[in-house]
């Protein structure tokens with residue numbers, strides 16, 4: 001098989017650049033919190049496949065369940081021939097979701113598909129058309145979910161027009177000067193300026209924004225939203241695709257607030273790496289759509305259902321909700337200590353709900369812009385952080401192992417992203433590179449969006465940095481692409 005560089009070349013020739021990949025290393029195998037690339041380097045996987053691996057890579061119990069299902073059958077399409085694992089999983093999710101009303105669950109494949117279906121169900125159940133979402137929120141990459149997503153670059157730019165009857169209100173964010181009252185007032189303005197509340201089918205919110213920077217919706221705000229929805233007959237949808245299945249120390253993040261939503265969208269860590277998503281909702285709402293109106297060829301694939309049932313067992317048996325709280329406490333405690341010791345006051349906030357922790361950096365006196373980029377532990381450790389470019393540290397640690405390794409400072413393995421470059425340099429578009437005279441990956445680019453042909457790129461550094469570990473999609477024609485091996 002080709003090495004990383006060879007595969008990167010083949011990838012460039014065969015795969016469109018719009019599918020950005022964070023690291024120019026190629027996976028060979030993975031186990032629990034670790035991953036090996038095709039050249040045999042070992043990494044601690046802090047990304048967990050974008051918050052998908054709360055139970056780690058290839059948990060033995062999940063693998064055994066998957067194997068057993070594969071030995072029986074792998075696909076029939078639930079709409080043609082149904083099967084027990086789908087029903088068992090729906091029963092389990094109905095029991096786990098907050099609220100003591102009867103619930104039903106539809107299973108699908110991707111997070112975006114779950115959100116699309118929640119909106120379809122809400123529209124049919126209410127007979128209304130409007131949907132209100134929040135600025136900074138992320139709900140997926142299909143047309144409807146892009147429309148709901150409250151972030152233009154890089155998700156929506158140039159891809160309109162989007163479906164109509166979608167409205168955005170500001171997400172309450174005290175750090176950036178948006179109070180709960182501001183957000184509620186903005187929703188009232190939407191009711192006055194754009195659409196009457198009697199035509200709004202649903203309000204969709206992430207209890208903690210994922211892609212948006214790990215901002216937690218204040219509990220009082222969620223309570224007020226619930227009241228507002230009840231007052232106007234609007235359905236409240238909690239998008240728990242990123243926050244679900246133990247990430248915040250409860251099975252669903254909204255449980256922290258005591259608010260019971262009408263529907264919950266789930267995906268990611270539900271099935272420990274297998275593509276599976278779902279909508280859990282009040283039974284009467286879920287039954288509003290007549291037969292044939294919901295589904296999909298692959299929705300609720302039996303192998304993925306078997307994996308999900310095992311994942312739920314593992315979360316329970318291994319006490320992963322408590323573990324998330326413990327990791328969160330440890331991490332926020334350490335980061336707050338770091339913030340207190342930082343004389344430059346460059347850390348504007350350390351925040352977290354359970355293990356979903358972010359650290360936000362400020363530039364001078366002003367806070368870093370809202371939104372987030374995924375960054376590695378090392379980036380945060382590096383002395384020279386780009387001005388206004390690094391917003392939050394996302395912790396997508398797979399359980400168990402990654403956090404423990406980090407705590408122990410285990411840096412074995414040449415490719416461990418936690419290895420801190422001793423000499424860092426920075427281009428003016430935020431590329432951080434290392435001058436370490438070794439072949440390893442010590443460069444990270446932090447600023448993607450609007451790089452204007454960085455001057456300091458032309459200093460002949462490419463030769464020394466042929467393996468750059470990070471590429472956040474710059475969504476444009478940024479010249480620092482050539483640094484990517």
Ligand SMILES: Cc1ncc(COP(=O)(O)O)c(C=O)c1O
Pocket residue numbers: 050110111112113115138139140141206210211239240241242243267268
């Ligand atoms: C909150 C939220 N909703 C929806 C999605 C879309 O999920 P998918 O990428 O599986 O379509 C994501 C993905 O990151 C997400 O974080």
